[in-house]
Amino acid sequence: MSAIVIPTQPAGESDRLLVEAASDALRSGFVLGRHHVAAALLLADGAVVTGVHLGSRRINVCAEQVALGIVRSQGLAAPVACASVIKMTEADEPEPTSPCGVCRELLGFYAPDMTVVLPHRGELVRARFGDLLPAPWLLPGEVAP
Template sequence: MKTYPATTEDKELIEAASTKIKLLYKENHHHVGAALRTLSGEIVSAVHVEAYVGRVTVCAEAIAIGSALSDGHEGFETIVAVRHPHSDEQNQDLTVVSPCGMCRELISDYAPNCYVLLQIDGKIVKTTISELIPYKYSRV
């Protein structure tokens, strides 16, 4: 997988996602925050919505994308998700996490040139969504 170094703007995006999840963290309801930068430079952040029936849970990336689209934004430059540890975990550090498969599809559908921030071996890097989902489903 080809990766690129994180920029100052990328670190601002991580901070936005971290701030959102720290502010809204609630055990068994919200433990992931996401932030995306639109092509116009605006940052949109959100938390995931957890449900007792797992299939009903909505990821933070999906909510951030939906919020941005609802506000009239088209196209996204970069997206990141940050996980807040549960209260019973020994390590209470926030961590950047990779998007799940469904979020990868969603990001690719709405922003095929989007960058995704990842934490690999303790280092923050970015890659393209096409690197994370190289053989995306297509209706060809």
């Protein structure tokens, strides 16, 4: 069996700015045990929307989901790129991280052509959400976007 290869491109300056926007959101919103991840979505009109992960002892809502909820609930422009960062302690600096499987499915459903900035083999790269989850869950008769 061969490995699945995800097509990537090197991250550019706009990708690094998106990582920094997520990092700023996490620095200002970090609370130990509650908010360890932040995400930034670049919208088609150039605006950036951020969100932080919401966590309790049993429930977690991902930062990417929070940011997408803001975009959808406010009728904002479509997201075209996403970057997420993680920080586990007050002393840590935010580091780029890849989206979890739930976020890959959710964001891939809403915007399969949106790019995501993620660490890969020691480099910061960009990929399509649709390529991160190439076989999404579908209802009978549905066709993948």
